[in-house]
Amino acid sequence: MPSDELDGQNNFAPILAAAERLLSNVLGRQVRLGEVASLTERGRRNVVLRCRNLSSGAPSSFIVKQVAVENYDPRDTTSWDVRRFLSDWVGAQFLSTIPSIPRCSPRFFAGDRASGFFILEDLGPHRSLVQPLLEEDAASAAAALLAFATCLGKLHAATRSHSARFESLCYDLSPEAGLVAWTGAEFHERIKLLQAGLERLAVRSEAAFLQELETVSGAIERPGPFFTYVHGDPCPDNVFLSGEQVRLIDFEFGRFGHALIDATYGRMMFPTCWCANRLPQGLISRMESAYRAELVKGCPEAEDDSVFETALVEVCAFWLLNTLGWQLQGALREDRTWGIATVRSRLLARLETFLTIAGERDQLPAVRRMAGRLLAVLRERWPEARPLPLYPAFERGEL
Numbered sequence: 001m002p003s004d005e006l007d008g009q010n011n012f013a014p015i016l017a018a019a020e021r022l023l024s025n026v027l028g029r030q031v032r033l034g035e036v037a038s039l040t041e042r043g044r045r046n047v048v049l050r051c052r053n054l055s056s057g058a059p060s061s062f063i064v065k066q067v068a069v070e071n072y073d074p075r076d077t078t079s080w081d082v083r084r085f086l087s088d089w090v091g092a093q094f095l096s097t098i099p100s101i102p103r104c105s106p107r108f109f110a111g112d113r114a115s116g117f118f119i120l121e122d123l124g125p126h127r128s129l130v131q132p133l134l135e136e137d138a139a140s141a142a143a144a145l146l147a148f149a150t151c152l153g154k155l156h157a158a159t160r161s162h163s164a165r166f167e168s169l170c171y172d173l174s175p176e177a178g179l180v181a182w183t184g185a186e187f188h189e190r191i192k193l194l195q196a197g198l199e200r201l202a203v204r205s206e207a208a209f210l211q212e213l214e215t216v217s218g219a220i221e222r223p224g225p226f227f228t229y230v231h232g233d234p235c236p237d238n239v240f241l242s243g244e245q246v247r248l249i250d251f252e253f254g255r256f257g258h259a260l261i262d263a264t265y266g267r268m269m270f271p272t273c274w275c276a277n278r279l280p281q282g283l284i285s286r287m288e289s290a291y292r293a294e295l296v297k298g299c300p301e302a303e304d305d306s307v308f309e310t311a312l313v314e315v316c317a318f319w320l321l322n323t324l325g326w327q328l329q330g331a332l333r334e335d336r337t338w339g340i341a342t343v344r345s346r347l348l349a350r351l352e353t354f355l356t357i358a359g360e361r362d363q364l365p366a367v368r369r370m371a372g373r374l375l376a377v378l379r380e381r382w383p384e385a386r387p388l389p390l391y392p393a394f395e396r397g398e399l
Contacts, residue, residue, distance in 0.1 A: 012036050012049060014115075015049075015064060015066060015115065015117055016033045016034070016036065016051065016064075018112050018115055018117070019033060019051065019062070019064050019112075019117070019119055020032060020033050022109070022110035022111070022112060022119060023062065023109060023110065023119060025110070026109050026110045027057075027109075029055070029057060030055055031053060031055050032053075032054040032055045033051040033052065033053065033054065033062070034051070034052055034054045035051070035052035035054070036049050036050070036051050036052075037049065037050045039063075044068065045067070045068055045069065045081065045084075046065055046066065046067060046068055046085075047065070047066045047068045048063060048064070048065050048066075049063065049064040049065075049066070050062075050063060050122060051063075051064055059121065059122065060122075061122040062109065062119050062120070062121070062122055063106065063119065063120040063121065063122045063123075064117055064118075064119055064120075065088070065117060065118055065119075065120060066115070066116055066117035067081060067082070067084075067085040067116040067117070069081040069082075069116075072116050074113045074114055074116065074174075077174060077176050077177040077178070082177075083177055083179070084252040085116060085252075086113075086173055086174050086177050086179055087179055087251060087252050087253065087254055087255065088118075088250060088251045088252045088254070089108075089111050089113075089118050089173060090166070090169050090170050090173050090179055090251075090254075091105075091229070091231075091251025091252075091254035091255075092105060092106065092108040092118065092120060092251055093108040093111070093118075093169055093173075094159075094162075094165065094166050094169050094229065095108075095155075095159075095229070095251075096108040097165070097169070098158065098159065098162050098165065100158050101155070101158040101159060101162075102151075102154045102155075102158060103245070103247070104151050104154060104155050104246065104247060104248055105247055105248050105249065105251075106120040106121040106122075106123055106247060106249065107120065107121035108120055108121075109121070113173065113174075123240055123242060123247055124242070125242065126240045126241060126242040126247075127240075127241050127242075128236055128237045128238075128239055128240055128241065129144055129145070129148060129236035129237070129239035129241060130236045130237050130275055131241075132144040132145075132241070132393060133145075133236055133275065133277070133391040133392070133393050134275070134340075134391065134392050134393070135392070135393075136393055137393060137396060138393050138394050138396065140393065141391065141393035141394065142283055142286075144241055145266065145279070145283065145287055146286060146287060146290050147241070147244065147246045148234070148239050148246055148287075149263075149266070149287035149288070149290045149291040150246075150290045150291065150293075150294055151239075151246040151248065152231075152234065152262050152263060152291055152294075153263075153290065153291040153292065153293065153294025153295045154294045155228075155229065155231075155248070155262075156226075156228040156229070156230075156259040156262070156263075156294075156295050156298065156299070157228075157294055157295050157296075157297045157298025157299060158298060159228045159229035159256075159298075160225075160227065160228045160259075160298045160299055161298070162229070163180075163181075163227065163229075163256050166180065166229060166255075166256060167180045167256075179255060180255060180256060181255055181256040181257060182220060182221065182230070182255060182256070182257035182258070182261075183221065184217055184220055184221040186322075187217060187220060187318065187321075187322055187325075188217065189325070190321070190322050190324075190325025190326055191213060191217075191321060191325055192325070193325040193326070193328070193329060194321060194324045194325040194328060196329065197324070197325075197328040197329050197332065198370070198374065200329075200332070201332075201374070201377050201378075202377075203370065203373050203374050203377055204373065205366075205370050206366055206369070208365070208366035209366040209367060209369075209370050211366070212317075212364050212365075212366045212367045213321070213367075215314065215364070216314050216317045216318050216321065216364070216367070219258065219311065219314040219315065219318070220257070220258055220261075220314075220315070220318050223257060223258035223259070223311075224301075225299050225301035225302070225307070226258050226259040226260060226299065226301075226302075226311055227256060227257070227258070227259075228256065228257075228259040228298075228299070229254065229255070229256055230254065230255065230256065230257040230258065230259060230261050230262050231248055231251060231253070231254050231262050232251075232252075232253030232254050232255065232257070232261065232262070232272075233250065233252065233253040233254075233272045233273070234248065234262055234265050235270060235272065235273035235274070235275060236270065236273065236275045237273075237275065238250045253272070258311070258315055258318075259295065259299070260311050260312060260314075260315040261315055261318070261319075263288065263291050263295075263312075263315075264312065264315045264316050264319060266279050266284055266287050267279075267284050267288070267316065267353065267357070268316055268319040268320070268350060268353060268354075269346060269349055269350060269353070269388065271319050271322070271323045271346075271350070273339070274338055274339025274340065275339055275340055276338075276339065276340065276341050276346055276388070277340060277341060277388060277389055277390055277391040277392075278349065278388050278389065278390045278391070279390070279391065279394070280390065280394055283394075288312075292308060309361050310361075310363065312357070312361075313357055313358050313361050313363040313364060314363075314364070316353070316354050316357055316358070317354060317358065317364055317367050319350070320350050320351065320353075320354040320367075320371065321367075323346070323347065323350060324347065324350075324374075327343050327346075327347060328347065330343070331343045331344050331347060332381075335382070335385070341388055341389075342385065342386075344378075344382050344385040345385050345386055345387065345388040346388060347378070348375065348378060348379065348382070348385055348387075348388070349387070349388035351371050351374060351375040351378070352375065354367075354368075354371055355368060355371050355372060355375065358371075
């Protein structure tokens with residue numbers, strides 16, 4: 001064994017020993033781990049290890065995921081790193097313990113809060129949604145996106161009636177962390193930032209705009225029939241593809257909330273992700289139809305076009321307003337490239353997209369008027385901002 005590999009095995013010895021104890025207890029037989037391979041680069045916020053099972057019996061390997069932060073204190077639930085780790089843990093655990101949920105995530109085996117790690121199923125050879133979008137052809141990318149949308153629909157339909165189970169797991173893991181549901185607090189903070197940006201640009205908003213903000217906020221905080229487990233960050237590199245199977249990973253933003261927060265992710269250009277480009281409009285409609293066909297199996301209210309389309313526009317407004325509050329003031333100072341697109345191009349594209357869908361459905365007129373005025377001002381200020389392109393898979397050819 002090379003010396004650097006041997007050093008790695010020695011560095012991981014404490015976590016391997018703890019993982020062996022947990023797995024032996026869960027599986028009811030002695031488990032020994034070895035041949036550790038790190039799957040993450042140095043400096044990442046998590047360490048992900050593939051560990052070979054040296055004992056008899058399946059599975060042949062496991063994934064150990066450990067939070068990588070200095071001075072990790074599992075009791076400090078004000079720490080974003082700790083909260084992110086706990087959310088990831090409880091999301092993976094929840095999706096592994098509900099029998100009616102289709103296999104949409106790796107199996108959760110066990111975890112050690114004090115040591116900051118948990119153990120998952122090794123999904124083996126796979127590619128993420130990034131590869132079809134950036135490296136493959138339009139047909140391959142479309143098939144992957146439709147499978148992704150179907151997976152989200154199944155997830156939301158299956159989890160709708162299990163909020164009590166999720167809440168129980170959250171309180172068992174960390175009663176003080178507040179992991180259960182979206183509260184809207186962050187959205188309200190971002191609205192304040194957006195309003196400051198609008199004042200700076202002299203973009204007028206009216207009293208009806210404030211009323212419609214309350215409508216959007218209320219939809220997010222009180223989703224009604226759309227109250228399901230939400231991934232919250234279904235970025236292409238959090239979507240694993242293996243044959244026809246789709247698995248979601250990284251539940252750091254996961255909790256119960258409005259189902260369409262996930263379902264509008266493609267339409268609103270993957271708003272929390274580095275891998276953000278446009279999708280063809282026809283494909284977006286097909287994705288939402290595939291999603292809805294699965295969602296109605298657990299949420300029959302979504303069959304009503306008025307109910308579904310009203311919710312769709314409200315959540316698109318949420319993503320627009322949320323990302324404007326997050327990114328507008330920085331983008332006014334300077335543009336920057338994040339992943340495969342600039343921030344200014346993203347904001348302009350998201351404004352255009354919201355204006356289109358809200359105009360087609362004739363909803364949220366005051367938010368539309370604000371968005372139209374802001375779009376005109378930003379186009380004048382940012383003449384060099386290029387239109388957000390299609391993903392390379394769709395630039396290379398037609399569907």
